[in-house]
Amino acid sequence: MAQAAKRITREYTEIEANPPQGITIQPIDEDMFKWNIEITGPKESIYAGGTFKLLLTLPTNYPFKPPVLSFQTKIYHPNVTNDDKGSMCLGILRSDQWKPSCKILAVLEMARGLLMEPNPDDAVETSIAEQYKSDKAAFEKTAKAWVKQYAK
Amino acid sequence: MSLNSVSENTLDLGNLSYLTEVDDNLCCPICHSPLVDPVHTKCRHTFCSSCITEALETSKTCPVDRKPLKLEDVSAAPIMIANLVNDLVVLCPNSEFGCPMTCARYLLGGHLREDCAFVAVKCLGCDGTIMRRDAGSECLHQLVECPFCSSSCRKIDMENHRVECPRIIAACNHCSGDFTRSNIKAHEATCDEAIMPCESSDVGCPWKGARRELTEHTRACPFTLLRPVLHAHAGRLETLELENRALRRKIDILLPPRPPTEAAAPFFDEHTIQLLAEQEHLRSDLERLTASLSEMEIQQGMLLMNESLRLKEEVAGLRAAIGGIRMQIHWLMNTRHQAVDQRPVGGTSSSSGPQNSSAQGGNLSSGGVLPNIRRMADPLNDRVKL
Numbered sequence: 001m002a003q004a005a006k007r008i009t010r011e012y013t014e015i016e017a018n019p020p021q022g023i024t025i026q027p028i029d030e031d032m033f034k035w036n037i038e039i040t041g042p043k044e045s046i047y048a049g050g051t052f053k054l055l056l057t058l059p060t061n062y063p064f065k066p067p068v069l070s071f072q073t074k075i076y077h078p079n080v081t082n083d084d085k086g087s088m089c090l091g092i093l094r095s096d097q098w099k100p101s102c103k104i105l106a107v108l109e110m111a112r113g114l115l116m117e118p119n120p121d122d123a124v125e126t127s128i129a130e131q132y133k134s135d136k137a138a139f140e141k142t143a144k145a146w147v148k149q150y151a152k
Numbered sequence: 153m154s155l156n157s158v159s160e161n162t163l164d165l166g167n168l169s170y171l172t173e174v175d176d177n178l179c180c181p182i183c184h185s186p187l188v189d190p191v192h193t194k195c196r197h198t199f200c201s202s203c204i205t206e207a208l209e210t211s212k213t214c215p216v217d218r219k220p221l222k223l224e225d226v227s228a229a230p231i232m233i234a235n236l237v238n239d240l241v242v243l244c245p246n247s248e249f250g251c252p253m254t255c256a257r258y259l260l261g262g263h264l265r266e267d268c269a270f271v272a273v274k275c276l277g278c279d280g281t282i283m284r285r286d287a288g289s290e291c292l293h294q295l296v297e298c299p300f301c302s303s304s305c306r307k308i309d310m311e312n313h314r315v316e317c318p319r320i321i322a323a324c325n326h327c328s329g330d331f332t333r334s335n336i337k338a339h340e341a342t343c344d345e346a347i348m349p350c351e352s353s354d355v356g357c358p359w360k361g362a363r364r365e366l367t368e369h370t371r372a373c374p375f376t377l378l379r380p381v382l383h384a385h386a387g388r389l390e391t392l393e394l395e396n397r398a399l400r401r402k403i404d405i406l407l408p409p410r411p412p413t414e415a416a417a418p419f420f421d422e423h424t425i426q427l428l429a430e431q432e433h434l435r436s437d438l439e440r441l442t443a444s445l446s447e448m449e450i451q452q453g454m455l456l457m458n459e460s461l462r463l464k465e466e467v468a469g470l471r472a473a474i475g476g477i478r479m480q481i482h483w484l485m486n487t488r489h490q491a492v493d494q495r496p497v498g499g500t501s502s503s504s505g506p507q508n509s510s511a512q513g514g515n516l517s518s519g520g521v522l523p524n525i526r527r528m529a530d531p532l533n534d535r536v537k538l
Contacts, residue, residue, distance in 0.1 A: 003166070003183060003203075003206075006166070006167060006183065006185070007182075007183050007184055007185075010184050010185065011184065061210065063182060063215075064182075064206060064207055064209075064210040064211070064215075065210065097218075099215055099216060099217075099218055100181065100182045100203075100207050100215035101181035101182065101215050101216045103184075
């Protein structure tokens with residue numbers, strides 16, 4: 001626990017010192033195990049103009065267990081569950097793929113990368129993934145409408 | 153406070169501040185801090201021994217490349233790596249309490265054990281702990297009585313108590329009397345030596361002095377005498393100002409805003425304006441004349457140049473003509489010399505041409521052709537000499 005807090009604090013100061021583009025972080029409690037994240041939609045993506053709130057939850061035995069990333073803002077995306085949880089399906093966040101050497105910054109950047117380019121082959125919302133593959137125009141239309149409705 | 157400081161036993165090498173930024177290659181991939189007790193795996197990754205042990209409890213894979221890994225596959229890293237991280241310069245973990253020590257990491261245990269003034273050590277007089285810098289032959293934990301408020305406190309806390317003890321004696325800033333800290337405020341309100349401003353300072357009296365002189369001053373103070381009058385004036389002034397402001401507002405509402413150009417006009421009377429206009433006239437005239445003058449100058453210059461060119465050409469022409477004529481004369485002279493040489497009589501004077509020619513110039517009838525040429529040649533010769 002103490003070790004986890006130490007590493008989390010270290011990573012936080014690292015991110016603060018060199019903040020990544022389009023991502024802001026804000027720990028909720030003093031013990032730093034929950035962070036509010038804000039990701040702006042990448043300019044060249046269909047999510048441009050939207051601001052997405054996310055919640056990063058770090059387990060007490062971090063970094064031996066992976067953090068959990070969930071969307072608080074609704075988003076039309078094949079890799080994000082379309083429910084209250086908004087869980088994000090990020091390969092490196094699965095327990096069998098997680099590596100303790102992986103950093104929070106890499107996780108956040110990968111999440112933003114997924115906004116830029118969804119990964120329909122590793123989808124949690126299969127219907128959205130289907131649409132993304134077969135009728136991209138319709139997918140983009142809905143996604144943009146959702147950005148307007150929820151992420152402004 | 154002494155209990156929170158770090159001692160050799162509570163030293164956590166993984167939680168130190170390093171003097172300089174540490175190379176990422178010397179940091180453990182799990183805790184992201186410089187390696188402590190470095191070990192390496194069969195897949196050649198290096199970790200802190202405690203970090204990899206904990207990681208293997210969760211998952212039997214390497215935390216970097218996820219290859220299967222068992223505790224038996226982990227062994228101590230080369231001594232060079234351990235030396236590299238042990239030589240890193242760290243701050244003493246008690247630096248937040250004031251310890252200025254920085255040293256190589258492996259020396260830190262010795263520093264905390266032997267030197268650090270901020271480590272809690274056992275008190276010599278009792279079972280308590282005390283910071284090494286405060287430890288002495290006597291126990292600082294025994295209770296002592298404050299000489300002022302007669303409450304008791306530990307000797308070690310006495311210094312803090314003295315700062316806040318309400319009964320401690322403090323001297324008045326103005327008189328030489330001594331008072332307890334709780335009474336000093338009340339005393340200062342009545343102290344005879346306290347410096348006071350005159351009670352008429354609000355109407356401008358600059359006097360300041362001890363309270364005991366105040367009554368005497370008040371009796372003689374001209375400001376105090378005039379006080380009622382000054383107050384009455386101030387009151388009137390205030391009402392007038394208010395009234396003035398109200399009136400100005402009314403005027404602003406009633407009068408249309410004046411055009412700004414009108415204000416400047418009345419400064420000049422008619423005469424001045426006439427003079428100004430005339431001056432303007434003259435100035436434009438002058439400018440016009442200057443322009444035409446310079447134009448004429450240019451024309452003049454052109455004319456002069458043309459003229460001189462023409463003259464030069466003429467002179468050159470004339471010079472050419474003279475050259476031609478001289479050639480002719482030469483030829484003629486030569487033929488004449490030859491003729492004279494053939495004549496026996498004039499043979500003696502052949503060398504002196506000019507004398508000869510003047511002599512012949514006087515005698516026009518004697519020579520038909522030659523004297524004529526001579527006459528033409530004479531003025532030409534003169535010009536050439538010029």
